[in-house]
Amino acid sequence: MARFHQLAVTDVRKTIRDAVVVSLKPVNDGDFDFTQGQYLTFRRDFDGTELRRSYSICAGKTEGILQVGIKRVEGGAFSSWANETLKTGDTLEAMEPMGSFFTPLEASAARNYLGFAGGSGITPVLSILKTTLAAEPHSSFTLVYANRGVNSIMFREELEDLKNLYMGRLTIIHVLESDAQDIDLFTGRVDAAKCKALFEHWIDIASIDTAFICGPEPMMLGIAASLREHGLDDTQIKFELFASAQPGRLKRRARAGDDAAAAKTTEASVTLDGTARSFTMDKDQTVLDAALENAIDAPFACKAGVCSTCRCKVLEGEVEMVANHALEDYEVQQGYVLSCQSFPVTDRVVVDYDQ
Amino acid sequence: MTEDMSIESYLSQGGKLTNPTNVPPRYRAELMKMMATFVDSELAGAAGFADVINAGPGIKERIAAAKIVLEKTDNADRVLRLLGEFGADTARYATSHPWTARLPRDAGPGTHRSEHDMRLSVLNYPLSGWTDAVVMNLCMGLAVGAQLAEMQKVSYQPLAEAIRKVAPVEARHVELAEEGLARLMEQGQSDAIAAALAYWRPRVAAIFGDVAGHRFEQLSAWGLRHQNNAALLQGWNDALNAALARLGVAA
Numbered sequence: 001m002a003r004f005h006q007l008a009v010t011d012v013r014k015t016i017r018d019a020v021v022v023s024l025k026p027v028n029d030g031d032f033d034f035t036q037g038q039y040l041t042f043r044r045d046f047d048g049t050e051l052r053r054s055y056s057i058c059a060g061k062t063e064g065i066l067q068v069g070i071k072r073v074e075g076g077a078f079s080s081w082a083n084e085t086l087k088t089g090d091t092l093e094a095m096e097p098m099g100s101f102f103t104p105l106e107a108s109a110a111r112n113y114l115g116f117a118g119g120s121g122i123t124p125v126l127s128i129l130k131t132t133l134a135a136e137p138h139s140s141f142t143l144v145y146a147n148r149g150v151n152s153i154m155f156r157e158e159l160e161d162l163k164n165l166y167m168g169r170l171t172i173i174h175v176l177e178s179d180a181q182d183i184d185l186f187t188g189r190v191d192a193a194k195c196k197a198l199f200e201h202w203i204d205i206a207s208i209d210t211a212f213i214c215g216p217e218p219m220m221l222g223i224a225a226s227l228r229e230h231g232l233d234d235t236q237i238k239f240e241l242f243a244s245a246q247p248g249r250l251k252r253r254a255r256a257g258d259d260a261a262a263a264k265t266t267e268a269s270v271t272l273d274g275t276a277r278s279f280t281m282d283k284d285q286t287v288l289d290a291a292l293e294n295a296i297d298a299p300f301a302c303k304a305g306v307c308s309t310c311r312c313k314v315l316e317g318e319v320e321m322v323a324n325h326a327l328e329d330y331e332v333q334q335g336y337v338l339s340c341q342s343f344p345v346t347d348r349v350v351v352d353y354d355q
Numbered sequence: 356m357t358e359d360m361s362i363e364s365y366l367s368q369g370g371k372l373t374n375p376t377n378v379p380p381r382y383r384a385e386l387m388k389m390m391a392t393f394v395d396s397e398l399a400g401a402a403g404f405a406d407v408i409n410a411g412p413g414i415k416e417r418i419a420a421a422k423i424v425l426e427k428t429d430n431a432d433r434v435l436r437l438l439g440e441f442g443a444d445t446a447r448y449a450t451s452h453p454w455t456a457r458l459p460r461d462a463g464p465g466t467h468r469s470e471h472d473m474r475l476s477v478l479n480y481p482l483s484g485w486t487d488a489v490v491m492n493l494c495m496g497l498a499v500g501a502q503l504a505e506m507q508k509v510s511y512q513p514l515a516e517a518i519r520k521v522a523p524v525e526a527r528h529v530e531l532a533e534e535g536l537a538r539l540m541e542q543g544q545s546d547a548i549a550a551a552l553a554y555w556r557p558r559v560a561a562i563f564g565d566v567a568g569h570r571f572e573q574l575s576a577w578g579l580r581h582q583n584n585a586a587l588l589q590g591w592n593d594a595l596n597a598a599l600a601r602l603g604v605a606a
Binding site for chain 1: 371373381385387391471473508516573
């Protein structure tokens with residue numbers, strides 16, 4: 001099961017006005033020997049509420065350093081804190097590297113890679129391109145990098161340096177949404193039409209072995225559609241998505257009521273797929289079994305408290321969870337329970353599978 | 356680059372999700388059910404086949420059976436690791452159910468699942484000897500092939516990738532079954548094969564039970580399903596009939 005380890009912050013560097021690159025070093029344990037394109041999940045307590053946030057590693061595998069890029073998100077508690085307060089000498093907690101946004105590398109391979117990055121989506125793509133160019137001396141990499149304007153390009157100088165270091169093997173195309181460029185093609189958004197135009201004159205799409213895409217949802221859809229249209233299949237297209245909806249904003253949870261527990265039955269209300277259903281259930285029955293008995297197609301798999309498929313949130317009342325091998329403390333604090341292990345304690349219980 | 360798009364709308368347009376951090380709760384639950392069904396079926400299948408190793412009539416057959424047990428367990432592990440990324444306790448999961456438990460042999464075909472795990476219903480029936488096991492492996496292997504082809508298109512990219520690694524291994528198990536059946540046919544076992552086929556065919560067919568229309572719609576809007584069960588069932592019937600024809604077994 002996921003475990004957190006301590007990482008010492010050895011450097012915090014601004015790359016643009018609202019993004020920092022944080023260098024980290026494991027304090028005592030944990031295997032942080034990452035693969036290019038992977039991410040770290042951090043946790044931190046903000047006013048009594050634990051927040052978790054995932055950030056991609058931006059360092060190359062051969063650089064011998066662990067670094068993540070953190071772009072400030074409007075209203076994002078963790079990213080604001082990292083950009084304003086985090087400093088060298090601090091300690092962060094993170095899980096070991098995770099993710100499968102990579103393909104295996106071979107020194108003898110001569111492949112052509114194509115990367116698309118939108119804004120801070122550059123972080124894993126940067127790790128991939130640095131690692132690939134170092135590990136496969138005969139391969140080439142083309143990066144299409146979308147940003148709002150020149151000022152918001154993360155790692156701009158570093159990319160220039162890499163272009164000089166890997167002359168002829170690294171091509172970078174900057175596409176800017178609002179700043180006009182010499183070539184019209186490089187202005188605007190990277191969507192299916194833009195890809196089509198790029199594939200006509202600038203990128204030999206037929207020669208591409210693998211494409212990596214990391215950016216906002218609409219951009220990923222447009223690029224993927226265009227790549228498929230130009231003959232790439234699903235095995236050749238690798239995605240990484242950190243949606244803007246990633247839970248990162250602080251929210252106070254509704255307090256559970258303290259009804260006195262006397263009756264043997266409970267008035268239960270269960271919400272699933274937007275529909276709330278109410279029924280009376282026995283207190284010696286699990287919330288999951290009662291829901292299933294009442295013809296609600298509640299999710300479950302192991303019924304043994306180990307898999308967490310049956311997770312739901314208690315909005316009102318209280319339940320007793322007799323076993324829990326899957327939810328972590330912070331989830332329980334937020335009101336999540338394993339419904340296969342939860343028995344009502346109060347006379348009224350409201351649970352929601354949609355949250 | 357901060358245009359807003361809901362995850363639902365992204366998924367309905369064929370978008371892929373790539374890690375547990377941003378899957379919506381209901382998507383998470385359905386995805387985990389799907390993964391648990393796969394893991395439980397592989398573990399139950401491997402457990403059932405383990406007992407058959409010693410029934411193999413020769414060393415080649417025993418090697419084939421042992422290989423199937425090993426590789427199905429390995430395939431379960433691949434997907435169980437993904438469940439672990441969602442918080443499942445993988446060590447406890449692997450031993451949380453009696454994977455060898457079966458219904459009585461004469462239990463009628465049906466889609467009823469065991470109360471205790473998510474294995475496909477067919478894996479609740481016991482094998483009865485070598486020929487029976489080989490026939491079951493062919494019928495079920497082809498059904499697994501149809502389901503894995505579907506799962507390779509799933510919108511959760513890490514699962515699609517895991518299944519792409521698993522699918523050729525499972526396809527090889529079907530080849531082993533076909534080779535085994537060819538040998539049994541040479542040995543004049545066609546009556547025993549026909550009896551086993553009559554037992555297993557309806558039980559395997561039952562795993563393609565109906566998914567209610569609205570549920571399938573929801574699952575396909577999330578990119579978790581693409582072809583409906585009727586189409587998968589048809590594909591499986593065709594593949595099985597073709598294999599039986601190659602072997603000279605009456606369908």
